[in-house]
Amino acid sequence: MTKIPGFKAYDIRGKVPGELNNDLAYKVGKALVKYLDCKSVVIGRDVRKSSPELAEALSAGITDSGSNVIDLGMCGTEMIYFGTPHFDADAGVMITASHNPPEYNGLKFVKKGSVPMGYESGLKEIEQMILNNDLGEIAVEKGTVETKDIMNDFIESLKKFYDKDKLKPYKVVVNAGNGCIGPALDAIENNLPIEMIKLFHEPDSDFPNGVPNPLLPENRQPTIDAIKQHGADLGVAWDGDYDRCFFFDEKGNFIEGYYIVGLLAKSILKNFPGENIVHDPRLVWNTVEVVSKEGGNAIVSQSGHAYIKQKMREVNSIYGGEMSAHHYFRDNYYSDSGMIPFLLILQLMADENKTMFELVNEMVAAYPCSGEINSTLDNPAGKLEEIKQKYSDGKQDFLDGVSVEYADWRFNVRMSNTEPLLRLNVESRNNKELMDQKTQELLKLIRA
Numbered sequence: 001m002t003k004i005p006g007f008k009a010y011d012i013r014g015k016v017p018g019e020l021n022n023d024l025a026y027k028v029g030k031a032l033v034k035y036l037d038c039k040s041v042v043i044g045r046d047v048r049k050s051s052p053e054l055a056e057a058l059s060a061g062i063t064d065s066g067s068n069v070i071d072l073g074m075c076g077t078e079m080i081y082f083g084t085p086h087f088d089a090d091a092g093v094m095i096t097a098s099h100n101p102p103e104y105n106g107l108k109f110v111k112k113g114s115v116p117m118g119y120e121s122g123l124k125e126i127e128q129m130i131l132n133n134d135l136g137e138i139a140v141e142k143g144t145v146e147t148k149d150i151m152n153d154f155i156e157s158l159k160k161f162y163d164k165d166k167l168k169p170y171k172v173v174v175n176a177g178n179g180c181i182g183p184a185l186d187a188i189e190n191n192l193p194i195e196m197i198k199l200f201h202e203p204d205s206d207f208p209n210g211v212p213n214p215l216l217p218e219n220r221q222p223t224i225d226a227i228k229q230h231g232a233d234l235g236v237a238w239d240g241d242y243d244r245c246f247f248f249d250e251k252g253n254f255i256e257g258y259y260i261v262g263l264l265a266k267s268i269l270k271n272f273p274g275e276n277i278v279h280d281p282r283l284v285w286n287t288v289e290v291v292s293k294e295g296g297n298a299i300v301s302q303s304g305h306a307y308i309k310q311k312m313r314e315v316n317s318i319y320g321g322e323m324s325a326h327h328y329f330r331d332n333y334y335s336d337s338g339m340i341p342f343l344l345i346l347q348l349m350a351d352e353n354k355t356m357f358e359l360v361n362e363m364v365a366a367y368p369c370s371g372e373i374n375s376t377l378d379n380p381a382g383k384l385e386e387i388k389q390k391y392s393d394g395k396q397d398f399l400d401g402v403s404v405e406y407a408d409w410r411f412n413v414r415m416s417n418t419e420p421l422l423r424l425n426v427e428s429r430n431n432k433e434l435m436d437q438k439t440q441e442l443l444k445l446i447r448a
Contacts, residue, residue: 013106022057029061044072045095066139081335099213177212179240249356261321269294278320
């Protein structure tokens with residue numbers, strides 16, 4: 001079957017103009033309107049140099065097909081998730097390549113109500129329509145483009161997640177990475193009693209301080225340095241379209257996303273006991289223990305936003321968390337957010353009267369983990385089979401790759417959806433030495 005290179009599992013993404021360009025964006029706009037029978041589409045874009053042109057081409061495709069465009073301008077992906085239901089639009093499109101280098105860009109889609117739209121839930125059909133040139137005629141009555149500023153409505157919508165009066169006057173390093181979040185932090189600043197120490201705050205398409213990807217160790221240092229320099233209580237860094245945020249404690253330690261899932265579950269279950277919490281299967285023991293202790297129900301789902309959001313809807317889950325720093329909230333249209341976790345962690349620190357280090361340290365000691373380690377392989381599927389055979393004496397699960405559990409340690413190995421990679425995660429019960437040893441053992445086998 002013929003494929004268009006930029007079409008991926010969850011979005012369209014690629015280098016501009018080779019894999020993604022104005023012509024493709026225009027055709028996507030036309031196909032989207034025809035496929036979903038859109039009357040209105042919300043669009044927004046990140047800070048990249050190619051984003052305004054792509055937005056214009058996408059808009060032209062949408063309006064040429066007779067649908068109206070509500071243009072939010074430069075914004076975060078979660079503002080599309082908020083804006084699409086806010087305007088009761090039939091679809092939303094965010095133009096972003098998130099944490100990728102500057103020469104990349106992409107398109108992320110949602111349907112009405114911010115229901116996700118990936119390759120298996122609409123993008124495949126849109127790709128086929130483009131390949132078959134089945135895009136429909138240009139409408140007799142073209143749609144209109146209306147520019148809307150919804151920042152205040154968006155900031156207002158976040159108030160249900162925190163209690164301003166209970167927050168403390170923390171000193172917080174906020175690292176925008178020259179992505180889109182700077183304006184949103186400025187907009188919420190007066191609502192919070194905290195002091196923000198702002199790093200790389202201005203949106204800048206050249207990304208002069210490196211691509212906005214806090215998972216890269218070299219990108220963490222400025223946040224760590226600022227925490228130490230200012231004696232801050234917390235550090236937070238966001239990716240380019242701020243649908244993910246990453247945390248640092250007051251000592252400057254980077255905190256694995258795995259433990260943040262536990263903290264957010266704890267924070268939410270304090271106010272909503274007995275609720276369902278969805279989590280991914282890569283690292284699980286800490287999450288299951290925290291959720292059980294707080295009176296909730298932990299439910300595992302395959303990794304990836306489409307699967308997590310679907311499972312959350314199925315079981316009416318209040319929160320879903322992935323160790324990759326995607327956090328989803330029922331009261332946010334089951335969508336992921338980079339702002340809500342920031343607010344909930346501030347709330348939890350205040351409620352428990354503990355520092356970030358104190359909140360996390362027990363979890364890290366009880367369930368040390370490797371963090372996700374990627375290996376590029378010629379035949380990832382073959383290697384997965386080999387691992388399955390070698391560790392057949394453990395309790396195995398195949399929900400997402402291969403998970404194997406023993407009494408005092410477990411691991412998950414899965415293939416990437418988009419690259420020839422195997423991703424490894426290992427955890428143990430209260431034994432960092434064993435976790436390190438088993439991580440090395442598995443890496444040796446994977447890379448042999």
